[in-house]
Amino acid sequence: MSLRCRHFQLLGALLAVLFHPSTAGSAEVADPTVMIVMLIRNKEPFLPYTLTQLSQLDYPKGRLTLWLRSDHNEDATPRIVNRWLEEFGHLYHDVDAVVDTNSPKLRSEETGPTHHSDSRYAAVIEMKEEALLKARELKVDFVWFLDADVLLYDKAILRTLIKMEKPLVAPMLVSTERFSNFWAGMDDSFYYRRTERYSDIYEREEKGCFDVPMIHSCVLVDLREHLTKSLTFVKEKLQSPVGPNLDDIITFAISAQQTLLAMHVCNQEEYGQVPVPLEESDDLILDWVNLAEMKVGCFLSHHSIWTDIVRNDYRRAIVFEDDAHPPLDFERKLTEAVDELDRLHPDWDLLYLYRETHFLKDGEDTSEPVQGSERLMRPGYSYSGMAYALSWSGALKLVREKPLQKMVPVDELLPIMYGQHPNKHWKPMSSRRAGAPLLVMLALCAALWALLACPPGAEALPPLGRQVGRPYTALEFQDLECGGRFDRSLVAQLTMVCRDCEKLYQHPEVFGLCRTDRTVIGLRQD
Numbered sequence: 038m039s040l041r042c043r044h045f046q047l048l049g050a051l052l053a054v055l056f057h058p059s060t061a062g063s064a065e066v067a068d069p070t071v072m073i074v075m076l077i078r079n080k081e082p083f084l085p086y087t088l089t090q091l092s093q094l095d096y097p098k099g100r101l102t103l104w105l106r107s108d109h110n111e112d113a114t115p116r117i118v119n120r121w122l123e124e125f126g127h128l129y130h131d132v133d134a135v136v137d138t139n140s141p142k143l144r145s146e147e148t149g150p151t152h153h154s155d156s157r158y159a160a161v162i163e164m165k166e167e168a169l170l171k172a173r174e175l176k177v178d179f180v181w182f183l184d185a186d187v188l189l190y191d192k193a194i195l196r197t198l199i200k201m202e203k204p205l206v207a208p209m210l211v212s213t214e215r216f217s218n219f220w221a222g223m224d225d226s227f228y229y230r231r232t233e234r235y236s237d238i239y240e241r242e243e244k245g246c247f248d249v250p251m252i253h254s255c256v257l258v259d260l261r262e263h264l265t266k267s268l269t270f271v272k273e274k275l276q277s278p279v280g281p282n283l284d285d286i287i288t289f290a291i292s293a294q295q296t297l298l299a300m301h302v303c304n305q306e307e308y309g310q311v312p313v314p315l316e317e318s319d320d321l322i323l324d325w326v327n328l329a330e331m332k333v334g335c336f337l338s339h340h341s342i343w344t345d346i347v348r349n350d351y352r353r354a355i356v357f358e359d360d361a362h363p364p365l366d367f368e369r370k371l372t373e374a375v376d377e378l379d380r381l382h383p384d385w386d387l388l389y390l391y392r393e394t395h396f397l398k399d400g401e402d403t404s405e406p407v408q409g410s411e412r413l414m415r416p417g418y419s420y421s422g423m424a425y426a427l428s429w430s431g432a433l434k435l436v437r438e439k440p441l442q443k444m445v446p447v448d449e450l451l452p453i454m455y456g457q458h459p460n461k462h463w464k465p466m467s468s469r470r471a472g473a474p475l476l477v478m479l480a481l482c483a484a485l486w487a488l489l490a491c492p493p494g495a496e497a498l499p500p501l502g503r504q505v506g507r508p509y510t511a512l513e514f515q516d517l518e519c520g521g522r523f524d525r526s527l528v529a530q531l532t533m534v535c536r537d538c539e540k541l542y543q544h545p546e547v548f549g550l551c552r553t554d555r556t557v558i559g560l561r562q563d
Contacts, residue, residue: 069178069199069261070130072102074168075185076161079150081112083186083312088121095193098128102177104168108137111150133171158283165270165285169258178261184254187218189309190341195257197308203301204262205293207252208308215239216313219302220251220290227280227287238304246303250294253286254311267296346432355390355426374413375426381409386431390424 073091080087094101103126107118115138126132146154165182172180179199187210191197198206210218217239222230229251237243258265269292270285272278276295280287293300339356346354355371371390378385427435 068097068100070100070102070175071096071179071181071195072104072168072172072175072177073181073183074104074165074172075106075183076164077105077107077114077118077185079110079112079114080185081114081117083188084114084117084121086188087183087185088117090189090192092121092125093192094195096195099130101129102131102175103129103134104171105132105134105136106164107135108140109142109144109147110140111142131175155283158285162270162283162285162288165289169268169270172260173266176260178259180258180260182256182258184311187255187309187311189255190307194308197306198257198303201246201301201303203246204259204265204298205252205256205300206246207254207256207300207302208306209238209241209302209304210255210309210311211239211307212311212313214313216311218252218254218311219249219300221247221249223250223290227291238302241304244305246301246305248299249302250300251286251290252300252302253289255309262298264296264298268292268298340436343427343432343435346427346429347436351429351432353426353428354432355424357424371426378413381413384430386428386434388426390426 075087077084091103105118105122107114115136118134118136122132122134122136126134143150143152144154144156144160146152146156148154168182169180181195181198189208194208198208207218215236217235219238220229221235221238222232224230234247238247238249258268267276268289269275270289272280272282272288275288275292280291290300342354342356345351374388378388
């Protein structure tokens, strides 16, 4: 689905551009076979990203086998995984998936969902060893151990890793607190040892593939290399049983050392992110917090778009997040606003098409009307990156700031760049323009708006089979129609996996108010 406006190149919703376009060839028989191993427990915050990664992976699905295991969950992980498998599982060469919906939330020894008890370590070791043996049995060329919370930037990552031609290789992943998926040092007891080399690799002072004692979370194993036959996650199977009794990644690293196989981590590009593991005393809610702190998905997609604008010399571009909904008169309103903007300030960089101000203290908005304009305002602090327009020069300024090194949320970065952020410790960078009133609505608000705005006699049609009285889910909102007249959201075309929105109803203070043009609508469960 495309939407063309004068002088604009539409880049679409963010989930559709989560990965950079690739020039890699189409599916060929010559592509090596790969088994992807993923253990999934309580990963609801990450699954919309990680499962989308698998769906959009630039690799022929007929050459991929999925090996998935999930149990002892207390969030929506089983439902999300099963729904994704129903939608995409048939595309793969083979799927070996066990999603246990009957197991208790905790194992007998566990004190909480983040407690790494001996029984939990033992179960992880058993499952990984089973997957490794299965990969050998199937005689696949590669086995890829991928954690369910790893966020990868490039859909061609699997091809990239294969081309490294290393028997054991991982892309370097970054995180908060300088955490990563490799060790640069290991002590005599086989535990982590801090080294200066770690910083050199992590900060990418040196670029390349480096021989390191440990890689984890995203590891590709070349089973065509005969030495990999001795790799194991089980201590008792080591040539010399040393190291901790129950630790899958350390035992695997020791088995590589004893087999004289080098582990390599590669940092030539910015490949992705991995969250810092939760502590035993942490609550699962911290995964949602850490996901926000990692600035993944949303921020990375915005940055990818800015880079594409600069690289392809797009004069102007519209950026929509996946919950943006252009109403029926969007093109007309946008054209009028841009015509006025070009007349008054032809050198503009940023045009907000949607902005939130209710996060401000006392609701004070410092926006000022643009002299001579009926539609434009100079924005005060605005918290939203849901829908905005950029000129080429605006995109260049954002890219030149090297935001990946700062990792400020895009909602915060934009007001910093035009000098209106309330946090005075964040240096203002520029002064730009914004539009008002809003030209774009939130998708959820748009669906409610459609129900309220249907003219008499025009029936609001919910999705077929929807249970009466149950709150709408995000996916159901996207399918709402208004007597055949309601313009469907771009999200319905582009979103592949979406977390249900019941939690938003339960926590309205998190979701805030929906704003549609000059109208304020509150979410109601009824």
